Amino acid sequence: MPAHDEVDRIVDAWLRERPDLDFAPLQVLSRVARLSKHLDRARRAAFGESGLEPWEFDVLSALRRAGSPYQLSPKALLQQTLVSSGTMTNRIDRLVERQLVERRTDPHDGRGILVSMTALGRERVDAAIATLLVAERELLDALSPADQDRLAGLLRKLSLDFDAPDVD
Structure with missing residues (x-):
């Protein structure tokens, strides 16, 4: 393993x-x-193998992690993906066109809409996450499991302030 990486050269x-x-x-x-x-390159490649864009x-x-029946409100999707309302509407429209999700009326609120993942959407996201995990393991191969745990803890500590909900 080289004693110096590109960042060392830049800092020097x-x-x-x-x-x-x-x-x-x-x-x-x-x-x-x-x-x-x-990581971005590895993710794009993993998602591409499953026919998905990163935003898809x-x-x-988010829908898959919600569990069966794999549906969420657009507002819940906004909170999980950190995009604007207009962007989410556009994304849902495009996913509907690709038959990866469907819009359904919320049975508990006739005015509300739920976004529900189709079987094709589930198939694609399941394939993508499996491929992604293989690629991400390869990116971390240089670190022992203990080093990975230590790094995850340090990054968690650093990111806590960024992940805190905004208070208006």
Whole structure:
């Protein structure tokens, strides 16, 4: 394993040019950003094998995680996918066109709508998550299970503030 990665080279160059600055944040966050790009590529490939776009996987996986009968309100989907109402409406429309979801009237509220995953949607999301997990395991191969647990804990600690619900 090389003693220095690309981030080390970048930080060393900055330190040479600007020794007056503390580049410690780059040591962590530049690596997170670079890893994010590798993860994005792996996810796009995994989803592509199942005929899905990343945004389609996001919506379908929210429905799948909801459990049988695999349906949620558009508002619940908004909360899980962090997109605007207009974007979600567009996404649902496109998923309906592809026969991956259906819109149904909420039986508990005749004015409400539920988005329900079709059998084809379930088949696609199940295949995508299985492929994704193989790809993600490969990305983490360099770390022992203990290191993976430690890293997951540190990233959780860092992300807690970002994941906190917005209070209006």
